[in-house]
Amino acid sequence: MKILEEQRVLITGAGSGIGKVMAEYFEKSGAQIWICDADEKILAQCLQEHPAWHGAHCDVSDEDSVNRLFEKMTQSFGGLEILVNNAGIAGPTAPVEEIDPEEWRRSVGVNLNGAFYCTHLAVPLLKSTDQASIINISSVAGRLGFALRLPYASTKWAIIGFTESLAKELGPSGIRVNALLPGIVEGPRIEGVFHARAESEGIGYEAVKQRILNNVSMKRMVSAKDVAEMAVFLCSSAGKNISGQSISVCGNVENI
Numbered sequence: 001m002k003i004l005e006e007q008r009v010l011i012t013g014a015g016s017g018i019g020k021v022m023a024e025y026f027e028k029s030g031a032q033i034w035i036c037d038a039d040e041k042i043l044a045q046c047l048q049e050h051p052a053w054h055g056a057h058c059d060v061s062d063e064d065s066v067n068r069l070f071e072k073m074t075q076s077f078g079g080l081e082i083l084v085n086n087a088g089i090a091g092p093t094a095p096v097e098e099i100d101p102e103e104w105r106r107s108v109g110v111n112l113n114g115a116f117y118c119t120h121l122a123v124p125l126l127k128s129t130d131q132a133s134i135i136n137i138s139s140v141a142g143r144l145g146f147a148l149r150l151p152y153a154s155t156k157w158a159i160i161g162f163t164e165s166l167a168k169e170l171g172p173s174g175i176r177v178n179a180l181l182p183g184i185v186e187g188p189r190i191e192g193v194f195h196a197r198a199e200s201e202g203i204g205y206e207a208v209k210q211r212i213l214n215n216v217s218m219k220r221m222v223s224a225k226d227v228a229e230m231a232v233f234l235c236s237s238a239g240k241n242i243s244g245q246s247i248s249v250c251g252n253v254e255n256i
Contacts, residue, residue: 010122018137025231131237146256
């Protein structure tokens with residue numbers, strides 16, 4: 001028997017990147033998959049690649065869009081055991097005085113408000129099951145701070161408080177709530193961050209990359225697979241007494 005046999009999972013922002021890899025690992029573990037993404041083209045391609053998955057377009061920063069997502073998901077699944085609040089954006093790379101307030105609002109809208117909107121609707125469904133979990137995706141920037149990335153780091157710090165508060169509130173209902181803090185995750189997104197930081201600081205891409213990896217104890221990036229496997233573990237029976245934790249999957253990032 002697979003460790004998440006017949007459990008129903010919703011993963012936001014899962015058309016690509018970490019979210020998509022998590023969906024693949026949850027499926028391998030026996031879960032039924034529902035995903036959403038703000039990019040309709042990427043979502044359609046992902047669902048074509050994975051015909052057993054369900055999905056819908058959703059901008060998690062838009063409450064009405066989230067309401068429509070949950071209406072569709074509930075009609076199809078009838079309930080939910082696992083919510084993964086994965087949707088997020090990198091936000092701007094710039095000194096605070098140069099950040100457009102609209103970029104700040106957009107970062108907060110997607111990274112923090114989106115997690116609230118989804119959790120607000122998911123909890124009544126989760127309370128009706130006996131093995132419910134919420135996984136919130138934060139970042140090592142949620143424990144270390146990140147110069148020139150104020151909107152991103154601020155929202156990721158907020159997700160830690162969001163997680164710990166929910167764990168205390170929902171524990172009596174048997175709902176586990178944990179946060180994962182990925183480190184330097186290999187792939188196009190971190191490459192974009194390196195390029196943006198190199199441009200902002202007026203130095204080369206490789207210099208930025210090497211400087212950041214020098215601050216990782218294990219001197220390497222992590223993969224989306226590493227994050228996905230930890231998420232599955234936390235939602236399995238092996239993680240039944242793990243809640244309120246912020247778990248770094250990062251090779252021990254010392255500074256960023």
